[in-house]
C-alpha cells in the first residue's frame with residue numbers, strides 16, 4: 104500500500120478475478136506499471152464458482168454463436184499450452200437416446216461443426232460409440248432406449264483459483280503491485296478524467312489513493328455497483344444469472360453432457376478432484392452477488408436429473424455445493440440460457456468520462472484473449488507499442504508444478520502440506536484461512552473442506568501471521584462462516 108501512495112501507475116485494475124488478474128499479467132509483461140486491487144481475495148468472486156470447463160461450448164452452436172465457439176476453442180488450445188499444469192484434456196460422452204430423426208441429425212451436425220471449428224486442435228476428434236461400447240465405458244448410464252454416444256474432447260481447469268493466482272504471480276514477477284482485501288471505494292476524478300481510485304485496505308483498516316493514468320474495471324457481477332458513481336441514473340450494463348453445482352461422491356467414470364428431462368436444458372456430470380460435479384442451473388438473479396447460494400429447488404433439480412441419467416449411481420449424499428453469478432452483457436426478452444456469453448469492452452468516453460474502461464461479461468475460457476484486447480486498448484491510450492506475449496509465455500510453474508512432495512498431508516482428504524501453506528502465506532498474498540484453504544490449496548475443496556483438521560491448520564497459519572489465540576478462534580469462525588453457504592445441503 105505504501106509503495107503506491109506516492110506515485111502514479113500506468114494502469115489500475117479493479118477486481119482480482121480471472122479477467123483482472125489476466126489483464127494485470129498482460130500489462131506487466133508489456134512493461135507497464137500496474138496495480139491491482141481486489142476487495143476480498145483473488146478469485147473469491149465468480150471465478151471460483153464455474154463449471155470449471157475450458158470449452159467452446161457445444162450449446163452455443165444452437166445460438167449460432169460460431170465466432171464465439173471458434174475463438175474459445177482457439178483459446179482452449181492456447182491454455183493447454185501455456186498452463187499444462189492447470190488445464191487438462193477431458194473426454195466427454197453425450198449419450199444418445201431414441202428420439203426423432205431431426206434431433207439425431209441436429210446432434211450429428213453439432214458434433215461435426217464443433218470439430219470443424221477446432222480443426223487445428225491437438226485434442227482427439229469426435230467419435231460415435233455404439234450401445235455396447237457406451238455401456239462398457241459408462242455402466243451407470245440408463246440403458247433403456249440408449250442407442251450409443253458421441254465421444255468428444257474439451258478441457259477442464261479443476262482448480263481455476265490457481266489459474267488466477269498464477270496470473271497474479273506472473274504479474275507481480277514483472278513488477279505489478281497486487282493488493283487483496285483492498286476495496287476500491289470511489290474514483291479519483293479530474294473533471295471528466297478518472298485518475299485512479301480510493302482504496303480501503305480491510306486488513307490494515309486504512310485508506311489510500313491509487314493514482315493511475317488509466318483504470319480498468321474488471322469487477323464481474325459487481326460491475327454495475329462499482330460503476331454507480333460514474334453512471335448515475337443510467338441503465339445497468341449487466342444481466343445476472345445464477346448457476347449452482349453439487350459436489351457428490353464419485354458417481355461416473357466419464358464426463359457427460361446431458362439434456363434435462365424437465366426443461367430440455369443441457370447440464371453436465373463431471374469427474375472432479377476425486378468427486379463428481381453436477382451442474383449447472385441458470386436462473387435470473389437480482390440479489391447481491393456476495394450473497395449467492397444454492398436453493399432447495401436448485402439441489403432437487405440437479406439431483407433428480409442426474410439420478411434419472413444414471414439410475415445405478417447415487418446422488419443422495421452431497422459433500423457441498425457452490426453457486427456463482429454470471430455477469431452477462433444485458434439482453435432482455437430472451438431466456439437466461441439464450442443470453443450470449445460474449446464479452447464487451449465498455450469505454451466510458453461515450454458518457455463523457457475518460458481514462459476508464461469496463462469489461463462486461465466473458466468466460467474463463469476467453470480470459471486471456473479478453474485481457475489481450477483490453478491491454479491493447481490501454482497500451483494505445485498510453486502511447487505504448489508493446490505487444491502481448493501471454494499466448495507464448497507459460498504461466499508460473501508450468502514446467503515445474505509446485506507440488507510439494509515428501510511432506511506429511513495436513514488433512515486426510517487433501518494432499519496439502521505444511522510447505523504449501525507456507526508458500527501461500529509467504530509468497531501468494533494469503534491472509535485468511537479461506538484464502539489458504541479455498542484459493543491457494545485445494546484443502547477447502549475436499550469433502551471435509553479442511554474442517555477435520557481446522558485447529559492444526561489455523562495454528563500453522565496463525566504462527567506465520569502472528570495470530571494470538573483470540574484471533575485464531577475468530578479466524579476459524581470466519582472460515583466456518585465463509586463456507587456455511589456451501590455446506591447448507593451437505594450430508595454426513
Ligand SMILES: Cc1cc2nc3c(=O)[nH]c(=O)nc-3n(C[C@H](O)[C@H](O)[C@H](O)COP(=O)(O)OP(=O)(O)OC[C@H]3O[C@@H](n4cnc5c(N)ncnc54)[C@H](O)[C@@H]3O)c2cc1C
Nearest residue numbers: 118120122142148149150153154156287323346427467468
Ligand atoms: C455457474 C457458472 C458456471 C460457469 N462455467 C464456466 C465454465 O465452465 N467455463 C468458462 O469458461 N466460464 C464459466 N463461467 C463464467 C466464468 O466463471 C466468469 O465469466 C469469470 O469467472 C468472470 O471472471 P471475472 O474476473 O470477470 O469476475 P469475478 O471472478 O467475479 O471477479 C471480479 C472481482 O472483482 C472484485 N470486486 C468487486 N468490486 C470490487 C471493488 N469495489 N474493489 C475491488 N474489487 C472488487 C470481486 O470481489 C471479484 O473477485 C461460469 C460462470 C458461472 C456463474
